[in-house]
Amino acid sequence: MSQPNTPSSSLDLLLGPMCNTFGVIVLVACITALLAQAPPDNGQTKASPTKELLERRLKMAQGEKEKLNAMLGDSPLPLTPERGEKLTELERLRRILESLQNQTEELDKTIAKSAVAISIDPGLQIRQLKADQRAIQQDIESMNNMIPAMDEQIAQLEQRRQSLEKDRHNASESRTIKMRFPREHSSDLIPFAVIVRHGKVYPLLLANLSKNPDITRTDSDDDSTRCEPILAKGWSVTADREKIDSLFSAIKGEGVYVSIYAYPDSFDICRLFRQAIIDQGLQFGLKAITENQPLFFSSKGSSPPPL
Numbered sequence: 400m401s402q403p404n405t406p407s408s409s410l411d412l413l414l415g416p417m418c419n420t421f422g423v424i425v426l427v428a429c430i431t432a433l434l435a436q437a438p439p440d441n442g443q444t445k446a447s448p449t450k451e452l453l454e455r456r457l458k459m460a461q462g463e464k465e466k467l468n469a470m471l472g473d474s475p476l477p478l479t480p481e482r483g484e485k486l487t488e489l490e491r492l493r494r495i496l497e498s499l500q501n502q503t504e505e506l507d508k509t510i511a512k513s514a515v516a517i518s519i520d521p522g523l524q525i526r527q528l529k530a531d532q533r534a535i536q537q538d539i540e541s542m543n544n545m546i547p548a549m550d551e552q553i554a555q556l557e558q559r560r561q562s563l564e565k566d567r568h569n570a571s572e573s574r575t576i577k578m579r580f581p582r583e584h585s586s587d588l589i590p591f592a593v594i595v596r597h598g599k600v601y602p603l604l605l606a607n608l609s610k611n612p613d614i615t616r617t618d619s620d621d622d623s624t625r626c627e628p629i630l631a632k633g634w635s636v637t638a639d640r641e642k643i644d645s646l647f648s649a650i651k652g653e654g655v656y657v658s659i660y661a662y663p664d665s666f667d668i669c670r671l672f673r674q675a676i677i678d679q680g681l682q683f684g685l686k687a688i689t690e691n692q693p694l695f696f697s698s699k700g701s702s703p704p705p706l
Contacts, residue, residue, distance in 0.1 A: 417489070423459055424495050431502055457499060588682065590658035590702035591650055593672075594626065594694065595665045599633025600672055603696070606649035623697035636671045643672075647679040656682040656705040663690055 594601040594614070601614050603626065610616070613632030617625040634642055647657075657676050661669040669685075676683045684703035688694065 417492075420492060424492060424499065427457065427499055428495070431499065431506075454503070457496075457503065461496070588654055588656040588705060590684065591655040592658045592660065592696065592702065594628050594660050594662075595669045595672060596628045596662040597630050597633060598665050598668050599628070599635060600643065600668070601628040601633050602646060606646050619695065621697070622699070623695040626694050626696055636668055636675065640675065643675055644679065647676065647681055651679065651681060656684060658702040659683055659685045660688050660694060660703075661685065662688050 592603045594603070602611055603614065605611055613629050613634075615627045615629060617627070619625060636643065659669060659672070673683060673685070682705040684705045686703035
């Protein structure tokens with residue numbers, strides 16, 4: 400004989416599937432927590448069997464949830480406080496199920512990353528690191544071998560520098576001209592004055608000790624005479640060399656030296672004239688005169704000393 404369908408008996412029938420569903424969800428949560436804490440064995444993961452198990456548990460939980468929904472949705476029972484609590488519990492279980500589904504997706508991503516990490520060969524990386532280490536060691540040895548050669552080159556360059564410095568000093572010493580100042584020479588000789596101007600030479604006296612007519616003389620009140628060479632006169636060092644040699648031969652034994660007064664326009668001629676004096680074995684003194692400076696001669700005047 401059938402019993403009447405009361406609300407309390409309907410709730411008892413509903414309590415069994417709900418407890419089974421909740422138990423399945425708790426079991427799945429425990430398995431997920433254990434898998435998250437378990438370390439991999441020998442660098443390889445065991446996530447694939449666990450993933451399959453988790454998927455089967457989820458399917459079972461979804462099946463139980465669908466049965467529970469069907470039972471709740473098709474039941475014509477009125478909404479009582481007990482049924483309201485069960486519906487609240489059902490909603491909470493739905494949220495837990497969604498959380499488990501999200502964890503499953505995260506686990507899939509972790510498994511994919513682990514697969515990529517496992518696919519990299521550690522031995523290949525070690526071999527590459529050892530090859531890099533050998534290359535660095537070879538570079539260090541090459542640098543160590545270059546250091547003695549560089550030291551030797553530096554020593555050679557230093558020796559070369561010292562040699563060049565010595566050569567420079569010797570060349571500088573060889574170019575040094577030692578000059579003798581006029582006052583160091585004997586002043587017992589008598590000066591024989593010669594003016595070099597207009598590209599010619601003008602001795603004040605001739606070989607017979609007479610006045611040279613190529614020079615204009617003007618007496619002053621202070622017992623001095625101004626001597627001015629005539630432009631169109633004078634002796635050429637090259638064309639009148641015989642006159643010059645004859646003059647020097649006449650005065651050579653008289654204890655005199657040639658006192659030269661050179662103007663700027665005749666410095667080149669002065670060098671030729673000086674060579675003619677040296678060829679005759681005479682000494683000479685030299686004084687440079689400015690372009691428009693007049694020459695005065697007197698018995699109290701001074702002459703450039705012999706060089």
